[in-house]
Amino acid sequence: xxxxxxxxxxxxxxxxxxxxxxxxxxxxxxxxxxxxxxxxxxxxxxxxxxxxxxxxxxxxxxxxxxxxxxxxxxxxxxxxxxxxxxxxxxxxxxxxxxxxxxxxxxxxxxxxxxxxxxxxxxxxxxxxxxxxxxxxxxxxxxxxxxxxxxxxxxxxxxxxxxxxxxxxxxxxxxxxxxxxxxxxxxxxxxxxxxxxxxxxxxxxxxxxxxxxxxxxxxxxxxxxxxxxxxxxxxxxxxxxxxxxxxxxxxxxxxxxxxxxxxxxxxxxxxxxxxxxxxxxxxxxxxxxxxxxxxxxxxxxxxxxxxxxxxxxxxxxxxxxxxxxxxxxxxxxxxxxxxxxxxxxxxxxxxxxxxxxxxxxxxxxxxxxxxxxxxxxxxxxxxxxxxxxxxxxxxxxxxxxxxxxxxxxxxxxxxxxxxxxxxxxxxxxxxxxxxxxxxxxxxxxxxxxxxxxxxxxxxxxxxxxxxxxxxxxxxxxxxxxxxxxxxxxxxxxxxxxxxxxxxxxxxxxxxxxxx
Amino acid sequence: xxxxxxxxxxxxxxxxxxxxxxxxxxxxxxxxxxxxxxxxxxxxxxxxxxxxxxxxxxxxxxxxxxxxxxxxxxxxxxxxxxxxxxxxxxxxxxxxxxxxxxxxxxxxxxxxxxxxxxxxxxxxxxxxxxxxxxxxxxxxxxxxxxxxxxxxxxxxxxxxxxxxxxxxxxxxxxxxxxxxxxxxxxxxxxxxxxxxxxxxxxxxxxxxxxxxxxxxxxxxxxxxxxxxxxxxxxxxxxxxxxxxxxxxxxxxxxxxxxxxxxxxxxxxxxxxxxxxxxx
Numbered sequence: 053x054x055x056x057x058x059x060x061x062x063x064x065x066x067x068x069x070x071x072x073x074x075x076x077x078x079x080x081x082x083x084x085x086x087x088x089x090x091x092x093x094x095x096x097x098x099x100x101x102x103x104x105x106x107x108x109x110x111x112x113x114x115x116x117x118x119x120x121x122x123x124x125x126x127x128x129x130x131x132x133x134x135x136x137x138x139x140x141x142x143x144x145x146x147x148x149x150x151x152x153x154x155x156x157x158x159x160x161x162x163x164x165x166x167x168x169x170x171x172x173x174x175x176x177x178x179x180x181x182x183x184x185x186x187x188x189x190x191x192x193x194x195x196x197x198x199x200x201x202x203x204x205x206x207x208x209x210x211x212x213x214x215x216x217x218x219x220x221x222x223x224x225x226x227x228x229x230x231x232x233x234x235x236x237x238x239x240x241x242x243x244x245x246x247x248x249x250x251x252x253x254x255x256x257x258x259x260x261x262x263x264x265x266x267x268x269x270x271x272x273x274x275x276x277x278x279x280x281x282x283x284x285x286x287x288x289x290x291x292x293x294x295x296x297x298x299x300x301x302x303x304x305x306x307x308x309x310x311x312x313x314x315x316x317x318x319x320x321x322x323x324x325x326x327x328x329x330x331x332x333x334x335x336x337x338x339x340x341x342x343x344x345x346x347x348x349x350x351x352x353x354x355x356x357x358x359x360x361x362x363x364x365x366x367x368x369x370x371x372x373x374x375x376x377x378x379x380x381x382x383x384x385x386x387x388x389x390x391x392x393x394x395x396x397x398x399x400x401x402x403x404x405x406x407x408x409x410x411x412x413x414x415x416x417x418x419x420x421x422x423x424x425x426x427x428x429x430x431x432x433x434x435x436x437x438x439x440x441x442x443x444x445x446x447x448x449x450x451x452x453x454x455x456x457x458x459x460x461x462x463x464x465x466x467x468x469x470x471x472x473x474x475x476x477x478x479x480x481x482x483x484x485x486x487x488x489x490x491x492x493x494x495x496x497x498x499x500x501x502x503x504x505x506x507x508x509x510x511x512x513x514x515x516x517x518x519x520x521x522x523x524x525x526x527x528x529x530x531x532x533x534x535x536x537x538x539x540x541x542x543x544x545x546x547x548x549x550x551x552x553x554x555x556x557x558x559x560x561x562x563x564x565x566x
Numbered sequence: 567x568x569x570x571x572x573x574x575x576x577x578x579x580x581x582x583x584x585x586x587x588x589x590x591x592x593x594x595x596x597x598x599x600x601x602x603x604x605x606x607x608x609x610x611x612x613x614x615x616x617x618x619x620x621x622x623x624x625x626x627x628x629x630x631x632x633x634x635x636x637x638x639x640x641x642x643x644x645x646x647x648x649x650x651x652x653x654x655x656x657x658x659x660x661x662x663x664x665x666x667x668x669x670x671x672x673x674x675x676x677x678x679x680x681x682x683x684x685x686x687x688x689x690x691x692x693x694x695x696x697x698x699x700x701x702x703x704x705x706x707x708x709x710x711x712x713x714x715x716x717x718x719x720x721x722x723x724x725x726x727x728x729x730x731x732x733x734x735x736x737x738x739x740x741x742x743x744x745x746x747x748x749x750x751x752x753x754x755x756x757x758x759x760x761x762x763x764x765x766x767x768x769x770x771x772x773x774x775x776x777x778x779x780x781x782x783x784x785x786x787x788x789x790x791x792x793x794x795x796x797x798x799x800x801x802x803x804x805x806x807x808x809x810x811x812x813x814x815x816x817x818x819x820x821x822x823x824x825x826x827x828x829x830x831x832x833x834x835x836x837x838x839x840x841x842x843x844x845x
Contacts, residue, residue: 463576463672490579492843495677499585500577503675566577 054095064089076549078542080213084173091122097347100339102332107340111445115315116337118308118344119171119376119441125306125348127169127358129374132290133365134301135179138164139187145359154188154197158204165212168360170293172546174214177292177303178244182221182229189227197227202235209241215527215547216293218245223278225259233273237266240521242528242545246273247291247511252502254278260501264494264514268486271515271523277505284477287370287428294439294526295511296479299428302370304478305345308337309438312410313382313447322387322406326413334417341373341433342423349425372426374478375418375433378440380407381448381457398453398468407451411475429477437472437480439525442553449525449558450480458564465564466504473510481511483523485565488516517565524551524560568659569692572606572684576672580845581680582708582731582767587669589696592657594684596712596748598735599816600774600807606684607652616645616655625655652813662695669700678706678728687715690723697726708767712746713753717760729767730760736771737786741778754790761794768801768841773822773830775807780822784830788837801841802834 071077071085106115121129139157142149146164151157161179168175189197208217221229236246248255248263255278263273274295281289281297288300298304315333319325348354355361355368381397384407388395395403415435422431437450448454451472459465462484469482490496497514504512513523520530529551537543537552554560570592575581578588594607601607612632617625624638625645632655645655669679679700681693686709697707709723710731717724734757735750736742742750760766769787773780784804791800804827809817827844834842 461576463675466675487579489845492845493579493583495584496577496579497585499677500675503585503673506674 056093056095061093064092076537076540076542078213078544081546084546087173088120088122091124091126094122094124096124096351097343099343100336102336103340106333106336109314111443113314113317115311115318115333116308116340117311117441118306118340119438121171121306121308121344124352125344126352127354128303128305128348128371129171129307130176130292130296130298130304131168131170131360131366132177132292132298132300132303133164133168133175133179133360135161135164135184135365137301137365139184143359143363143365145363151188154185154192154200157185157188158200162204162207162211165208165217169358170216172214172216174212174217174546176216176218176296177290177298178208178212178217178219180220180290181232182226185228186226189231194227194231198231198235201228201231202239205232205235205239205241205244209239209243210544212243213545215242215245215529215545217243218247218292218294220247220249220291221273222249222259222263223251223255225256230259230262233262233266236272237269240270240519242521242530242533242547245294245526245528247276247295248273249278249281249291250275250501250505251278252505257498260498261494264497265491267497267514268491268494268516269519271513271519271521271528274481274511274513274523275501275505277508277510279505280508280510281477286430291479291511294479295481295513296374296436297434297477299370299372301365301367302372302428303366304374304434305348305371305425306341307374307376307436307438308341309376309378309436310334310337310414311379311447312377313379313386316383316386316390319387319390321390325383325387326409330410330413331417334414338375338417338421338433341375345373345423345425368425369427372429372478373423373433374436375414376436376438377414378438378444378449379447380410380451380472381454382446383410396457398457398459398465404468404471408471411451411472415475434478435476436478437476439481440554440558442550442557444554445557450476452482455559455563462500462566466500466507466509469509470504470507474508476510479511479526481513481526482509483513483515483525483563485517485522485563486514487565488518491516522560524554525558527551567692567695568661569665569689570609570657571660571665572603572654572657574665574668577675578680581682581710582678582729583706584677585675586706586708587672587676587679589665589669589679589681589686591681591683591686591689591692592653593688594712595688595714596685596746598712598746598772599777600745600772600812600819601816602808602811604652604811604813605646605649605654609651610653610655610657611651613651616649619644619648662692662699665696666699669705670703673703673705676705678708680708680710680731682710685712685714687711687717687720687723690715690720694723694726697723701726713750713756714748715756716752717756724763724765727765730765731768731770732757732760732766734769734771734783734787736778737783737790738778741783745774745777757787757791758794761791761797761800764798766791766794766798766800768803770803770805772805772807773827774819775822775826776819780826780830781833784833785837788834788839792837795838799841800839801843802839803843803845804830804834805845
């Protein structure tokens with residue numbers, strides 16, 4: 053391990069003391085922050101030359117961001133356990149047999165969640181709950197099942213303190229799926245995040261409409277284009293964390309992101325961006341990710357020692373790297389301005405075309421980059437439209453149109469999304485606050501989902517404009533909790549602070565209402 | 567064949583089932599006091615008054631006609647507010663094919679179109695042709711009408727129409743005349759006829775307490791249509807009067823309270839209607 057300077061050590065010590073004294077962090081949040089501080093003292097990776105210059109610049113110059121994964125990755129970023137195996141066989145390590153009824157199933161799942169690590173220290177995937185629970189539904193009265201599900205979901209919201217924790221339902225309708233939607237519509241909680249895998253012809257309209265009703269009340273579920281995800285992933289896929297499409301019984305080692313707007317700032321013109329700056333940064337980021345993955349697989353011992361791997365709940369060869377990007381809109385607008393060409397991302401054809409050209413370059417690069425440990429995705433990383441973090445200033449999430457610049461008509465907005473969603477098998481998505489009149493005509497949203505998915509859009513989220521729970525970027529936060537935090541009170545969930553940051557810098561509350 | 571189009575709303579959640587493109591034709595044959603879009607009532611006579619008043623010079627006179635520049639427009643609606651002819655300089659003369667082109671752009675996100683107005687049945691041939699085009703690509707077609715034109719004489723149009731949304735502005739003739747300055751004899755006949763052939767998607771009543779007895783209208787309308795519920799599931803939309811967009815001289819009526827509207831909803835439900843919406 054390489055040495056670090058005393059100056060760096062003292063800086064970390066100061067950060068630690070600040071964490072200890074923080075008036076707004078809860079105990080759990082302090083413990084997690086202290087672990088990150090400790091990790092920042094390690095120095096085990098062989099960093100590609102040029103990385104630090106690209107990564108440690110100020111916010112308006114930084115071109116690569118590793119999303120606070122730490123210096124010595126001790127676990128993969130996102131873990132997607134095979135919960136079906138757990139339901140079938142139980143776990144030796146957890147000293148649990150297979151559950152035999154609904155009560156046991158729910159209780160054992162809550163135990164399991166406690167032991168699924170991730171970058172946030174909370175599980176980012178909670179399972180395909182309808183499939184997991186459906187076998188137990190026939191032996192229990194509906195009202196009893198509803199009560200148990202209610203308690204289960206409340207316990208998740210109050211103990212899995214992070215709204216990246218994501219459950220899935222669909223595409224088929226099930227008793228369990230319907231009850232989960234019913235309970236969530238009543239509870240209106242931020243956790244868990246929820247996705248309905250939707251496929252026209254497979255998902256019955258009334259089930260989808262119930263999901264839309266729940267979404268208008270509680271900002272979830274979101275809707276994933278099941279057919280599209282299924283065709284792209286060679287193993288079964290799940291939606292985890294924000295909206296990340298990942299392999300079942302696997303996950304993602306790491307996620308870094310290109311900050312395209314800042315890369316554009318380095319470029320003289322479009323040609324320089326395409327031929328020099330972007331390829332230079334992509335190459336360094338890919339090699340950095342390779343290095344992180346290498347350490348995780350070859351040195352960290354995670355895949356040899358963690359019970360999830362030992363008992364076969366995850367398989368090393370079902371993990372991949374997520375090659376992320378943010379700020380396509382910023383990038384396009386900056387480049388056009390440099391060239392003195394009129395055009396604005398999301399509005400003008402030339403700008404949208406340039407966006408597609410840039411995406412093609414990134415895709416092409418990724419298609420040619422090989423990593424020996426990404427077998428599940430044919431040796432390549434999976435592209436990901438990252439949604440932004442609270443520290444981002446003037447960084448537009450993924451390929452979204454900046455808030456405040458949305459086209460007047462939703463159709464025009466969707467047609468822009470349509471050009472970019474295809475690039476991201478490991479996730480992208482757009483979010484639409486909806487006028488309350490739609491409560492009386494939820495078919496309005498179902499028609500949009502059907503049309504969107506026929507048009508190869510990937511992932512859509514909706515919430516009613518006055519809802520307390522809202523979708524920030526991919527995760528959910530309650531407005532009432534953000535208000536508490538802003539007035540200096542402690543709040544339960546980690547994501548509330550992220551949400552408050554995004555509201556302040558990302559204008560999340562100003563999205564155009566549809 | 568051309569019609570004057572007031573506007574086209576690409577995605578509408580409030581003009582029939584699901585997501586629809588709503589097309590508003592210009593011109594109306596009755597005069598509802600509470601009309602929420604009075605600028606759709608009359609035809610532009612190119613007097614030029616709005617040209618002088620436009621704050622961003624989006625309107626100009628060309629060859630004696632008002633010309634509208636959409637790019638400059640800031641949608642302040644000054645032109646509409648000052649028009650003495652209940653019209654708008656933004657209307658466009660369009661063929662059914664041209665309107666269809668604008669509708670097609672929304673596919674596959676919409677399930678159909680709804681043509682409203684003004685009163686769209688004043689131009690039945692245009693409607694018929696537009697609907698024929700829409701049907702050819704699988705779009706559902708709906709008419710939003712005041713019911714003052716005899717649908718029994720519009721068989722060809724109904725042949726390409728999936729549903730009609732019909733206003734019952736008041737049940738009693740005298741009250742209807744107070745609200746609209748027109749008779750409702752045909753409206754009620756149309757209601758029964760459309761219901762009898764399974765094409766009455768919904769009836770609507772705008773509730774203005776000072777103008778007519780909504781209780782009476784809602785009760786009698788539901789009794790009139792009740793026998794036809796077996797043929798199709800007719801909806802009833804009870805809409806509260808709101809002063810927004812209403813002409814100044816009629817903007818003083820009372821907005822009915824929720825309790826009153828819920829009382830009306832109860833009547834409708836008691837008569838066996840299941841799709842009841844208060845707006």
